Amino acid sequence: MRKKIVSFFIASLLTSSWAISTEAKIAEVDSLLDTLANNMESTLIGKDDAPLAASGYMVFRVKNFEYPKASGLQSSDLARTAVDALFQMSIVGMPNSYLTLWTNLAFPFDLSGFYANHLSTRPSSNPSYKYERVLFDHSTDYNGPTVNEEMNVGVDIRAGVFGAYVTAGGVIWANASPLTMWERETSPRFLSQYELFEEEKTVSTYYKEKSFKPVKEGGRAFWTNRSFGGVFVNFYQLPMDLKAQFMLSQPADMDPGTRDGLTMFGGQPSELEMFGDYTFRGDVYHARLAKEKIAGDMIVGVNYLGMAFDKAIVYEPEFNSQWVRENMPPTLLNTHVASIDFKGNINSKFYLMADLALSITDSSLFNKVPPPPGRRDSSYEKTSYDRSVASPEFGVYVKAQSKHIENVPITLEGIYFSKDFFSPYSITNPSRFPGWRKDEFYLNSGSLRYAPNLTGLNLKVEPVFNRGRLDLQYGQHRQVKEGNDVLLFNYRLNGRAMWESTNSWTKHNPLFWADSGNGIPNGYVERVGVLSEDVDNTGIKMYRQQGGLRGGTWELWETFVAYENIDQVKQKKIPSHTKWSSYLSIDAGYDIGHWFNTDRDIMMAGHAAVSGVSTTIAPLAYSESQSGMLLWSFYGQFEPAVAITPNLHMVGIFGLETWRSNHAYVARDLESYASNGYGVGKSHDYYSLLNGYTYIEKAPINYLQTAVGFGFDWDFSDRVGLHMRYKWMTHSDETVSENDWSGHYITAETKMWF
Numbered sequence: 001m002r003k004k005i006v007s008f009f010i011a012s013l014l015t016s017s018w019a020i021s022t023e024a025k026i027a028e029v030d031s032l033l034d035t036l037a038n039n040m041e042s043t044l045i046g047k048d049d050a051p052l053a054a055s056g057y058m059v060f061r062v063k064n065f066e067y068p069k070a071s072g073l074q075s076s077d078l079a080r081t082a083v084d085a086l087f088q089m090s091i092v093g094m095p096n097s098y099l100t101l102w103t104n105l106a107f108p109f110d111l112s113g114f115y116a117n118h119l120s121t122r123p124s125s126n127p128s129y130k131y132e133r134v135l136f137d138h139s140t141d142y143n144g145p146t147v148n149e150e151m152n153v154g155v156d157i158r159a160g161v162f163g164a165y166v167t168a169g170g171v172i173w174a175n176a177s178p179l180t181m182w183e184r185e186t187s188p189r190f191l192s193q194y195e196l197f198e199e200e201k202t203v204s205t206y207y208k209e210k211s212f213k214p215v216k217e218g219g220r221a222f223w224t225n226r227s228f229g230g231v232f233v234n235f236y237q238l239p240m241d242l243k244a245q246f247m248l249s250q251p252a253d254m255d256p257g258t259r260d261g262l263t264m265f266g267g268q269p270s271e272l273e274m275f276g277d278y279t280f281r282g283d284v285y286h287a288r289l290a291k292e293k294i295a296g297d298m299i300v301g302v303n304y305l306g307m308a309f310d311k312a313i314v315y316e317p318e319f320n321s322q323w324v325r326e327n328m329p330p331t332l333l334n335t336h337v338a339s340i341d342f343k344g345n346i347n348s349k350f351y352l353m354a355d356l357a358l359s360i361t362d363s364s365l366f367n368k369v370p371p372p373p374g375r376r377d378s379s380y381e382k383t384s385y386d387r388s389v390a391s392p393e394f395g396v397y398v399k400a401q402s403k404h405i406e407n408v409p410i411t412l413e414g415i416y417f418s419k420d421f422f423s424p425y426s427i428t429n430p431s432r433f434p435g436w437r438k439d440e441f442y443l444n445s446g447s448l449r450y451a452p453n454l455t456g457l458n459l460k461v462e463p464v465f466n467r468g469r470l471d472l473q474y475g476q477h478r479q480v481k482e483g484n485d486v487l488l489f490n491y492r493l494n495g496r497a498m499w500e501s502t503n504s505w506t507k508h509n510p511l512f513w514a515d516s517g518n519g520i521p522n523g524y525v526e527r528v529g530v531l532s533e534d535v536d537n538t539g540i541k542m543y544r545q546q547g548g549l550r551g552g553t554w555e556l557w558e559t560f561v562a563y564e565n566i567d568q569v570k571q572k573k574i575p576s577h578t579k580w581s582s583y584l585s586i587d588a589g590y591d592i593g594h595w596f597n598t599d600r601d602i603m604m605a606g607h608a609a610v611s612g613v614s615t616t617i618a619p620l621a622y623s624e625s626q627s628g629m630l631l632w633s634f635y636g637q638f639e640p641a642v643a644i645t646p647n648l649h650m651v652g653i654f655g656l657e658t659w660r661s662n663h664a665y666v667a668r669d670l671e672s673y674a675s676n677g678y679g680v681g682k683s684h685d686y687y688s689l690l691n692g693y694t695y696i697e698k699a700p701i702n703y704l705q706t707a708v709g710f711g712f713d714w715d716f717s718d719r720v721g722l723h724m725r726y727k728w729m730t731h732s733d734e735t736v737s738e739n740d741w742s743g744h745y746i747t748a749e750t751k752m753w754f
Helices: 002-018 022-042 203-212 311-315 317-325 495-500 566-570 670-676
Strands: 050-069 079-096 099-110 152-159 162-174 226-238 242-249 282-294 298-309 331-347 350-369 379-389 393-402 410-417 454-461 468-478 486-490 548-551 556-561 580-591 602-614 629-645 648-661 665-669 687-689 692-698 701-717 720-733 741-753
Touching: 050 495, 162 242, 203 580, 203 602, 203 629, 203 648, 203 701, 311 317, 311 331, 311 350, 311 379, 454 580, 486 629, 495 556, 495 720, 566 665, 566 692
Parallel strands: none
Antiparallel strands: 050 079, 050 741, 079 099, 099 152, 152 162, 162 226, 226 242, 242 282, 282 298, 298 331, 331 350, 350 379, 350 393, 393 410, 410 454, 454 468, 468 580, 486 556, 548 556, 580 602, 602 629, 629 648, 648 701, 665 692, 687 692, 701 720, 720 741
């Protein structure tokens, strides 16, 4: 048919031009038709064929923080305005249907002012002169704007039943199975938080997916990938319905030879590990093989993830000096994790996912070598060590979802992790916040995050109905064995803004003190954590658990030890119990637009949760005064959202969060005690603590944070949007008023997609 159409078209042109008989011309064209048709088809481009394509976005951001009432935490960050931009581009070359080449480039710019000075060649120097302007917005190093995470390159090859891609670069996002390579969000994501990584979508779609009819699977943000740098190979299509993937990376955020596990210049924070230029003394190995379409729709996979460090790390002072300070021989811990997982629909109404894993710790304990002739001091050498392999530790994760009750999906999650189960990039470590092998317990354990030494169940009921939603979640978890009463909780309401407003904030690197980027506490009066014998109270960093604030990738955490009495603090004795975690939340919303006879959505949405950590089971945590309750929290956030026009939507922000514990203490040095009049009217008892004289005082945790604000999202042109948020925040510490603060957070972003 196509040949006839082409013949008639060409013949018509020839006839109209030279008035030659139609029959003669058609005969002449027929003789050349195959050649013409082939030439024409050679110029056609299919949906998978394009010589070169480029896409991406350009974004401009303005952020302003100001604290009219400041605590010591904000002493170096009373007010700051940052203006920056990001240009991100993906370039794809597709010479044919079987081969795709790509590279992702991202270039951030600080538009707040950039000053060249001697710090450009001395990135670890601390700026001590007022006139020297350094960049803190993208990173906490002193290099200037660094390269964003999407610097990578890859190739995709397809041929029949074979398909694979290879990618290499600074950050590669990947997952395998929940207990080997998987991420779990540590708090719900809300409409009011416009993420830096939001994908292209219209305003109406953004509000629909986050508020009007939010995506159910995984909550409001379902992101299971981990970030690595290195080389990743993914065979996504193989014969016999097989899949496979392999990765070689290096242990970013886990390197024990550097401060906080990060490679940096002279101990100063840096993002250089995201350049794809690595100097870590270690490697991460990963492999996965999976078979699809088993018994219908099931997938079964076997996984391995190993982390092995170079023993030459013993020569690095950042590594060996911390052990020497503690009078312990340097010890290197390698990790091997193997698992088998399966997932899929048993039938149309029942989904099952499970992962069973074993973790093995391979230890190398270094020995001192006698000094060679002519030298006086013995030293640790990489060739002299005692190796031991611990018994395997067991972990299991099961998720079952039933839709047998019409419009009422029910999800049940069950876990069991032995006390020393350790898988650094699995769901047992929260979002890019590696915990090493720390014996500690998190608020909301089992419901919003997992950890070793934990077992329990989490139940979700999510009925579906018109014009609204109602999601109920209940979790009850218990430690498998007794553990130290080191407690952590994150700031869900204002933590992101608090963290970003400090100079310590950096997008990629976790675990920094909230200290304005200078590596020392900056005035925050912290509750006492685990106390060490050394002067700086740092201990071995893989196990370090000082009290106070630590920043994560997107959140802020606080740590303290739930001491039972003041003598335990004096003796540096950490109490220990088998702890329980209780969690109950409700997430609801209803569209009241029809009350006003309008087809525009007016969604009244709210989220509330109560949770607690206790030494006895608490079916419902409702007060810090409950028997055995070590930490109690309430969190509530109300977000009304209005669709003013299809292209302009607004959201309100109202929330409060509180934490309470009767088991917290502060330790003040003698000088600050005397100069500020602490303990007036109390017995003046001083103790020798941490090589100095310290006054220890009970200071129950009774924090209250509030937030009120608004925002709007506006598609003012095709593929161009403006996203603005304002929030007024307060923090009240009932027993340590020096920590009180209030301030505002403003951010505006315009993003253009191409």
